[in-house]
Amino acid sequence: MKKRKSTGQPAYVAPNLLNREFTAEAPFEKLVTDITYLPFGQ
Numbered sequence: 602m603k604k605r606k607s608t609g610q611p612a613y614v615a616p617n618l619l620n621r622e623f624t625a626e627a628p629f630e631k632l633v634t635d636i637t638y639l640p641f642g643q
Contacts, residue, residue, distance in 0.1 A: 619633070
């Protein structure tokens, strides 16, 4: 049987440091990623 994490509110919400300002002055100044995990099916 697969263990599943309970859904609900996240344990920690990071502050919005970029505030949708994605333009950078230099390469690699602003790096982002998306760790969205959407389990579905068996």
